[in-house]
Amino acid sequence: MHRLKFPLLLPAVCLLGAGLLGACAGTPNRERTGYEPSAMIQPQRVTEHRGSDDLLTAGLGLDGLRAMAPPAFADAANPDAAELRRRAIWSNWRGIADLSPTGGYGTVYGSVVAVPGREYSALATVPGAKQPHRVLVQVPDDFDQKRRCVVVAPASGSRGVYGAIAVAGPWALPKGCAVAYTDKGAGSDYVDLDAGIGVRLDGTPGRIGEATDLAFVPEIPAGATGVAFKHAHSQDNPEADWGRHVKQAAEFALSALGQAFPQSAPFTFDNTRVIAVGISNGGGAVLRAAELEGDWLDAVVAGEPNVFVEGHGGRPLYDFGTEAALLMPCALLHLPADALPQPPLRAQVEPLWKLRCATLQAGGLIEGADSIAQARSAYERMRATGWTDEALQAGALSVGFDLWRSVAVTYASAYGRHGIGAHPCGFAFAAQNPDFSPRSATAAERGTWWSDAAGIPPGNGVGILDAKLAPPDFTLAGAQCLRDLYTGKGEPANGVRAGIAATRASMPRAGLPVLVVHGTDDGLVPPVFTSAPYVAAAREAGRTQVGYWQVRNGEHFDAFLALPAYGARYAPMLPYMYAALDRVSAHLDGQGALPADAVIQARGRGAGAVDAAQLPMP
Incomplete structure (x- = not known):
């Protein structure tokens, strides 16, 4: 029977006898099988x-x-x-x-x-x-x-x-x-590495080395620039x-x-x-x-x-997420247009999806002589690994907002316990210029990070720096590297898989x-x-x-x-x-x-x- 939780009701209830209830909440010296309370954290x-x-x-x-x-x-x-x-x-x-x-x-x-x-x-x-x-x-x-x-x-x-x-x-x-x-x-709790500023307990900025209540103080290698955040860089x-x-x-x-x-x-x-x-x-x-x-x-x-x-049929997020980052842009083209909710700028992204089909085919990851056959091949591959049509249709939003890559970049760093500047695929984070080159963040941008950010860039003035970015399919090489950290060999892949196993x-x-x-x-x-x-x-x-x-x-x-x-x-x-x-x-x-x-x-x-x-x- 579930333990009683409302002690002010105990006097009447306990009259029913311990034989019915086993024990009453609040009874002195009650034995708690398997539970040892730890020291309470005090409000700060x-x-x-x-x-x-x-x-x-x-x-x-x-x-x-x-x-x-x-x-x-x-x-x-x-x-x-x-x-x-x-x-x-x-x-x-x-x-x-x-x-x-x-x-x-x-x-x-x-x-x-x-x-x-x-x-x-x-x-x-x-x-x-x-x-x-x-x-x-x-x-x-x-x-x-x-x-x-x-x-x-x-x-x-x-x-x-x-x-x-x-x-x-x-x-x-x-x-x-x-x-x-x-x-x-x-x-x-983002850290501006250029300015040496993190976030205090109350959400306001605080300088590293001075503020005593920073929520995240990473290990910062000499010469580090850009932005660090806890999910990716806490190790x-x-x-x-x-x-x-x-x-x-x-x-x-x-x-x-x-x-x-x-x-x-x-x-x-x-x-x-x-x-x-x-x-x-x-x-x-x-x-x-x-x-x-x-x-x-x-x-x-x-x-x-x-x-x-x-x-x-269980799969970790990193597995199906990196698979989706590679294949889903192409696979969505196989579904009828009216089957998909419209992601942002759908007309603008479809040419990029066709380009992904072509580069996947050139790399031997899918088959087909044209975008129609290639999309069918990508779709069939995803269906074979467990994806449903319903998940693919709703996944159009994650493709449109580049969520799969965002998640995979951060999680690869977290699972491998990689510090600042140590991402095995060369990814990093910083404020960016219109051409995606890194720059220092402004005080106004930094002031909104704690309140506005969702905890994973890009967003709120912080973007992903992809060292493998290259035409024609700009994000493909980085996505393949992230996928290889799950399916490949070597120390970085072993580290990521060990992190997932945990x-x-x-x-x-x-x-x-x-x-x-x-x-x-x-x-x-x-x-x-x-x-x-x-x-x-x-x-x-x-x-x-x-x-x-x-x-x-x-x-x-x-x-x-x-x-x-x-x-x-x-x-x-x-x-x-x-x-x-x-x-x-x-x-x-x-x-x-x-x-x-x-x-x-x-x-x-x-x-x-x-x-x-x-x-x-x-």
Whole structure:
């Protein structure tokens, strides 16, 4: 039976007898099988957010979050901490949720109600790591001390510490739950190597060697120039520690709650409910947390998780991502034009896709005498390795935005634990001129990195420097080098594969409720390579409390549903994340069974606005 988590209800419940419950939360000297609490991380910064500056939207409300222009800085070169926080919240909401007027957010699903409270933040380091990860806890003033609840939300993708605010905050904060965030060792703590400036705990710039609270201080070789960032250059392979990042964030939440409500302390895993929720990389992180020993975690909701298990068709992101970087531009030409949502500048990119077909054929990677035959060959190769038509169609967006190369460049560095200037394929990062040559960043550009960046260049004035860039197919040589780090031989490839092996997921703790939610049309993290193999492995291992919701017409990026072609055909995933949290929470309260497996017939909005009928709930 699941342990009781609401200690102020104990006197009546315990009268039922220890024989029925086994033990009651808060009982002195309770034995916790397999769990040893580590030293709590103490808050290093505390801020209050009330009135025109709340926890959920920083006072922006739905209209402010929808604004196309970000909240302005009074001095673009020297933003203060409050301005940076507001802009980071604006940026991370817009990077995750569909906030378009016809998207339904705040009317059909979701909430942007103002929630006053406090934020507690710190830099935490998992044992053995070189660099810290950010942890931040939002504690609403209406925190329910009788039903103590923490929702732990690791950032999506490689985003900063607010990178899951749209996932967890709207569900948890209005209910009186605290939310604990972590950037899980990635994030937007960029370092300007030319200026010797990094990012302090409060988000403001700080000079290396002077500021004592920098979130990332890399090893900087003599003469290094450009930009460094934590995911690529920490030399920690942060993905291998995702689960530990999540657990440390939960521990930090307990410490912060003890400081927020000293009269009700201590807050412990015995007397506080902990639910972990995340999407994309955050979804992978909460599944990695689920496998950790000890009875510290009560439930997990993992959306479109980037998770790797061996067997059952499982493939790591680096494998299918580097394959897509090479083949997908050509393979998409085989699909009917009306089968694809239109990526940006479709008419301009198709000639580049045909060029990729020709260069792949010249290199012996595909067959065919013309672009039609070559596209068919590339398509058939991808289908043979497990790609579905749905994933290929939605993957057009990742091709259009050059996401596959961006991800592969960063992850190769992380998996191989390569420092600044040591990328095995010669990639680096810097501000760029219009001709893509490197230059020094301006103070105004540097001032927006922490708040605006998604944690992986290109973007926000930082681009990828490709030492192998050459005509006619400019990015092909670099993409082939990245692919060879997975399929080839030699020390660099061995190092990358070892780093990937360290990210393999194990099964969740027996009895832990886990609900996996994934769109069937996900083109960045296809479920056939991730969620489906994980669920199959869990069932094979006897983990009967692992459920799986498959959302028809769900793809990876709710934020891109604001593009008419995407919103017309794809359904948002966030409504199903909130529904999953509702169902799991009700189960923990004894108000229902675990959610059953479901294939949910969701659909896009077509030419109109989202309505509830398009989003059926299981």
